[in-house]
Amino acid sequence: xxxxxxxxxxxxxxxxLRKLYGMFFEYNHYTVETGVDxxxxxxxxxxxxxxxxxxxxxxxxxxxxxxxxxxxxxxxxGCTKAKIIILTNLGDASRISPEIHEDMDAxxxxxEIELSDxxxxxxxxx
Amino acid sequence: xSIRKKLSLxxxxxxxxxxxxxxxxxxxxxxxxxxxxxxxxxASTAIKQEQKINGLLQTKQEEVVKLxxxxxxxxxxxxxLSNKDDANRQAINxxxxxKKVEVPDIQAIYLAxxxxxxxxxTNGSDPSIRLAPEDYERNNGTETVTYVKEDxxxxxxxxxxxxxxxxxxxxxxxxxxxxxxxxxxxxxQDYTGLGATGETVVVSKNDSGDAVTLFPLRFDTDAALDxxxxxxxxxxxxxxxxxxxxxxxxxxVMVAPRAVGFADWVIxxxxxxxxxxxxxxxxxxxxxxxVLILSAATVVIALYLTRFFTDPILRIAQAARLxxxxxxxxxxxISRTDEIGALSNSINxxxxxxxxxxxxxxxxxxxxxxxxNSTAESILAIDERGVIRIANQSTAELAQMGLHELIxxxxxxxxxxxxxxxxxxxxxxxxxxxTYFDLQYTNPAGVVHYVKLIVAxxxxxxxxxxxxxxxxxxxxxxxxxxxxxxxxxxMAAHELRTPLAAIRGYLELITYKGKxxxxxxxxxxxxxxxQSTAELGALINNLxxxxxxxxxxxxxxxxxxxxxxxVRLAVEDVKFGAEDKHIDLTYEGPANGELVAAxxxxxxxxxxxxxxxxxxxxxxxxxxxxxxxxxKDHYTVSVKDTGIGIPEQALPNLFTKFFRAHxxxxxxxxxxxxxxxxxxSIIERHKGTITVQSKEGVGSVFTFTIPKWNDxxxxxxxxxxxxxxxxxxxxxxxxxxxxxxx
Numbered sequence: 001x002x003x004x005x006x007x008x009x010x011x012x013x014x015x016x017l018r019k020l021y022g023m024f025f026e027y028n029h030y031t032v033e034t035g036v037d038x039x040x041x042x043x044x045x046x047x048x049x050x051x052x053x054x055x056x057x058x059x060x061x062x063x064x065x066x067x068x069x070x071x072x073x074x075x076x077x078g079c080t081k082a083k084i085i086i087l088t089n090l091g092d093a094s095r096i097s098p099e100i101h102e103d104m105d106a107x108x109x110x111x112e113i114e115l116s117d118x119x120x121x122x123x124x125x126x
Numbered sequence: 127x128s129i130r131k132k133l134s135l136x137x138x139x140x141x142x143x144x145x146x147x148x149x150x151x152x153x154x155x156x157x158x159x160x161x162x163x164x165x166x167x168x169a170s171t172a173i174k175q176e177q178k179i180n181g182l183l184q185t186k187q188e189e190v191v192k193l194x195x196x197x198x199x200x201x202x203x204x205x206x207l208s209n210k211d212d213a214n215r216q217a218i219n220x221x222x223x224x225k226k227v228e229v230p231d232i233q234a235i236y237l238a239x240x241x242x243x244x245x246x247x248t249n250g251s252d253p254s255i256r257l258a259p260e261d262y263e264r265n266n267g268t269e270t271v272t273y274v275k276e277d278x279x280x281x282x283x284x285x286x287x288x289x290x291x292x293x294x295x296x297x298x299x300x301x302x303x304x305x306x307x308x309x310x311x312x313x314x315q316d317y318t319g320l321g322a323t324g325e326t327v328v329v330s331k332n333d334s335g336d337a338v339t340l341f342p343l344r345f346d347t348d349a350a351l352d353x354x355x356x357x358x359x360x361x362x363x364x365x366x367x368x369x370x371x372x373x374x375x376x377x378x379v380m381v382a383p384r385a386v387g388f389a390d391w392v393i394x395x396x397x398x399x400x401x402x403x404x405x406x407x408x409x410x411x412x413x414x415x416x417v418l419i420l421s422a423a424t425v426v427i428a429l430y431l432t433r434f435f436t437d438p439i440l441r442i443a444q445a446a447r448l449x450x451x452x453x454x455x456x457x458x459x460i461s462r463t464d465e466i467g468a469l470s471n472s473i474n475x476x477x478x479x480x481x482x483x484x485x486x487x488x489x490x491x492x493x494x495x496x497x498x499n500s501t502a503e504s505i506l507a508i509d510e511r512g513v514i515r516i517a518n519q520s521t522a523e524l525a526q527m528g529l530h531e532l533i534x535x536x537x538x539x540x541x542x543x544x545x546x547x548x549x550x551x552x553x554x555x556x557x558x559x560x561t562y563f564d565l566q567y568t569n570p571a572g573v574v575h576y577v578k579l580i581v582a583x584x585x586x587x588x589x590x591x592x593x594x595x596x597x598x599x600x601x602x603x604x605x606x607x608x609x610x611x612x613x614x615x616x617m618a619a620h621e622l623r624t625p626l627a628a629i630r631g632y633l634e635l636i637t638y639k640g641k642x643x644x645x646x647x648x649x650x651x652x653x654x655x656x657q658s659t660a661e662l663g664a665l666i667n668n669l670x671x672x673x674x675x676x677x678x679x680x681x682x683x684x685x686x687x688x689x690x691x692x693v694r695l696a697v698e699d700v701k702f703g704a705e706d707k708h709i710d711l712t713y714e715g716p717a718n719g720e721l722v723a724a725x726x727x728x729x730x731x732x733x734x735x736x737x738x739x740x741x742x743x744x745x746x747x748x749x750x751x752x753x754x755x756x757x758k759d760h761y762t763v764s765v766k767d768t769g770i771g772i773p774e775q776a777l778p779n780l781f782t783k784f785f786r787a788h789x790x791x792x793x794x795x796x797x798x799x800x801x802x803x804x805x806x807s808i809i810e811r812h813k814g815t816i817t818v819q820s821k822e823g824v825g826s827v828f829t830f831t832i833p834k835w836n837d838x839x840x841x842x843x844x845x846x847x848x849x850x851x852x853x854x855x856x857x858x859x860x861x862x863x864x865x866x867x868x
Binding site for chain 1 (some may be wrong): 620623624625626627628630631632634635638639663666667
């Protein structure tokens with residue numbers, strides 16, 4: 001399968017969504033690692049070296065935008081080239097500044113997507 | 127000028143003027159009468175004196191004439207002239223002497239020849255005694271000459287009378303008699319009828335034409351023949367009394383001169399003016415005294431009368447002034463039954479009523495104050511310049527100031543308003559009532575209050591002053607509640623989304639992963655569940671959109687949007703659902719190429735919402751027609767259905783939050799009542815309008831307009847939005863940067 005070699009880091013503080021998205025990606029033959037908050041995301045990114053990162057915005061300890069900036073600009077995490085997709089709620093879209101636009105590859109509004117859309121995004125970024 | 131002065135003056139004028147006029151006229155009449163009488167009396171005295179003196183002189187002249195006509199004297203003179211011897215002289219002398227003895231007044235008699243030589247005399251043989259030649263020269267004719275002269279020998283003034291003596295009808299000599307004039311002087315010095323200053327003056331002209339007094343004067347006994355009385359001009363006023371001239375003493379006198387015919391003399395009686403007019407002066411003094419007494423009496427009466435009238439008036443005025451100054455208990459203590467009494471009663475009644483009125487007003491004011499202070503709203507009354515006249519407790523609390531501190535200050539200094547974070551100037555001088563919404567006021571402690579301000583301005587019809595009432599309605603609390611409500615809805619919606627996303631995800635996962643293990647029935651149920659979660663998601667999104675609209679945080683990403691394409695695609699999106707319901711959905715209008723400035727997603731939401739609604743409320747077999755037209759500077763999109771329509775009474779509230787024309791339970795059509803509210807908000811944010819026409823049972827037409835694209839419209843709309851540099855195109859749900867390159 002096309003995505004079998006790809007590694008996805010899924011950072012999401014909501015356990016249900018984390019489990020759901022994780023199951024969905026694994027079902028579609030991606031290697032999945034999960035993170036539960038901002039700090040965890042940084043640790044996992046460094047260890048796991050993912051190709052694709054799904055990053056929630058509203059998280060404990062460190063929010064997604066901050067994590068995005070660090071991953072993108074700090075080579076020590078090894079993720080400067082990774083595809084980073086921001087998971088947002090509808091209201092957070094307005095908080096996306098031009099700098100964030102530069103750093104991220106795409107964003108999704110969680111309540112409005114279907115699971116299959118997640119695959120669509122990944123494919124569109126290939 | 128006070129009434130007291132005016133009244134006094136009036137009384138003085140009324141009282142004194144007639145007195146003065148009568149007195150003056152009486153004085154003039156009486157003084158003229160008196161003067162005339164005095165003058166007449168003087169004149170008659172003058173006549174008497176003239177007759178008397180004339181009589182005395184005539185007697186003496188007759189003596190002389192009688193002797194000169196005597197035959198014995200004429201024959202003796204003739205004898206002597208023919209024979210000048212002592213015997214003849216003796217004869218003459220004896221005749222003369224005999225005459226002298228006969229008439230005691232005669233002091234001496236002389237007979238002289240025509241040359242003046244003495245022929246005979248009663249003075250013995252003293253030849254030195256003779257008449258002065260001029261005494262004869264005076265007699266330049268046949269007449270008798272009478273004059274007064276001082277006897278050089280004894281210094282006594284005597285009367286000299288000379289006449290001619292004829293012998294055989296030929297002038298032969300002069301007869302001269304010298305008389306003592308005691309009788310004449312006695313007559314002159316008889317001052318009967320001449321008072322204390324009157325006298326009779328006898329004058330004659332001397333050789334140089336001066337009027338010389340012949341006899342002693344009353345006040346200058348040595349004046350005879352010596353004092354010149356020319357200044358009296360006696361000879362020019364004979365027979366006509368005149369007055370007011372100065373006499374030899376320098377006194378003003380009245381004079382009545384008369385001529386003594388044969389002697390060429392003038393007799394004048396005179397009297398001092400001061401004496402002659404004394405009664406007049408006395409009368410004048412009396413009159414003046416009367417006038418003075420009357421004046422004094424008038425003044426006293428005037429003072430009394432004015433006092434009588436003005437005193438109570440002053441007291442009434444004093445009471446009125448006290449009442450005017452606020453001492454409403456002031457009364458006038460006058461118990462009279464006349465008009466003044468009525469006036470003071472009126473003042474007292476007025477004071478009483480005024481006090482009652484003020485008490486009433488005060489109690490009303492207290493009530494008003496209690497009402498004012500018990501309202502939650504801040505109420506102020508200000509004047510034209512904005513100075514605070516009245517303020518209630520609530521105002522003081524809002525401004526965090528004492529009431530006394532507040533009153534008298536300008537409202538602009540106390541309340542600085544802001545609107546949308548900008549300073550906002552309220553015009554307090556606009557006529558009528560004006561309401562300002564959403565103003566902010568930061569009190570001295572830094573607490574922000576959201577207020578509604580009502581300025582009501584009216585002109586007082588009576589005095590033209592302005593009455594401005596400012597009401598401040600503090601909406602901070604209700605706004606906080608509203609915000610709390612929005613916060614709650616927002617939070618609830620947010621919290622609902624994550625579990626919803628999970629539910630949806632799992633449902634999808636089942637259909638995705640376990641397809642082969644489930645029956646077609648279960649698959650149908652799963653799809654229905656997915657459909658419901660999608661609807662629930664849309665509902666939650668609508669709730670969130672509403673909270674954003676309420677907070678003003680709904681932001682748009684404006685760009686050039688092809689309206690025709692959006693409408694066409696929306697129609698296509700809904701088409702399948704319509705076909706399922708057997709509804710004929712059609713589109714009339716251009717396929718693409720009609721540009722507007724809009725937020726693409728928001729605009730699509732509006733269009734989809736209107737079409738979905740139309741489909742939703744139309745029964746099977748009905749029609750839904752979507753139409754797009756070019757209308758000059760804007761486009762019009764209408765969605766027309768043959769659905770159930772909207773009740774007429776529901777139309778005005780159709781675009782408000784949570785409003786549904788039909789109860790969802792009755793119609794069987796679910797809905798949140800938010801779609802039209804959001805659609806209206808979105809369209810209006812794009813400077814468009816949205817309207818509806820509907821008839822129950824026939825169908826509805828929803829129409830919205832949106833301005834055509836041009837740079838100006840775009841700039842105008844953009845100015846209202848927070849600037850966004852976004853170049854990322856959005857699709858429903860997810861967005862990638864690559865989209866921008868499409």
